[in-house]
Amino acid sequence: SRKVLEKICDVDVSNDNFKYMDWIEATVAGVKARIFRISFTGELSFEINVQANFGMQTWKAVMAAGEEFNITPYGTETMHILRAEKGFIIVGQDTDGSVTPQDLDMDWVVGKKKEFSFIGKRSWTRFDNKRDDRKQMVGLKPKDPTFVLPEGAQIVFEKNQPIPMKMVGHVTSSYYSACMGYSFALAVVKGGISRKGERVFLPLSDGTTVEAEICSPVFYDPKGDRQHV
Incomplete structure (x- = not known):
């Protein structure tokens, strides 16, 4: 993605000059744009924001620049598999209104040294939200690596x-990963963070029961190297 962008924009998008989670103003294919170095999938990615009526022009320029690299558009199913391999949650699918940052093992996202209060601080500090037996985000590996667990399965x-x-x-969330060669899922399980390595069971609507192992929700590139290159 960086090599493609370098061919059509007028700014330095190297890792030294353009860090992950930064954004810059630039000209892309002759169009004024904002470029965001963010990633829905955990790969090295850039999002290009242009005025709507220049969208097709910019799209065609990107595809032409990427032809030598054999780039191709991909759809939402591919995007969802990639993000789930990385353990990237979708709010409203992998969470609901009861899930807290602690439940996601992501309490690091909340600044705890703020000199002022903030919306949600009271809920954040409630004892109930610190219970070890709350439903917590984990990964699941089915015993049968070819079986894709039904989303919503209990x-x-x-x-x-x-x-x-x-x-x-x-x-x-549940998918088969062509990259990893096995099926995997994200789930919420009571006390799940401390149960990694344990087996759980999923009774299905057809009367069968499948077995899975609780594991980390990050299946691929756990250190995030691919999005920081």
Whole structure:
């Protein structure tokens, strides 16, 4: 993506000059633009923002510049698989109104040294939000690496229990990764962060039960090297 952009813009987009999460104003294919170095997928990516009526012109210029690199457009399914491999959540799909940064193991995103209050601070500090048995974001690896867990499938700790079973979480996102060669899922599980390596079971609507292992929700490039090159 950097090599493509270098061919059509008038600014230095090297890693030294244009860091991850930065943005710059530039001219792209003769059009005034804002370029954002952000990534929905965890890869080295740039988003180009131009006035709407220059959108097609810019698109064609990008595709022409990338022809030698054999670039191709990709759709939302591919985008969702890539982001899930990295453990990047979608708010509203992998979370709901009850999920907190602590539940996502992302309490680092909240500045704790602020000299002022902020919206959500009271909820952040409530004892209930610090419980270890809350539903927490984890990854799941099905025992059968070719089986894609149904999104929304309920999770139990014990396979052999009477109905109604005690549900302890559910699958939020589930895909097969061509890159990794196996299926994987994101899920929320009670106390899940401390249960990595444990097995859980998912009773399905057809009467079968599948087994999966709780793991980190980051399956690919865990250090984020690919988006920081």
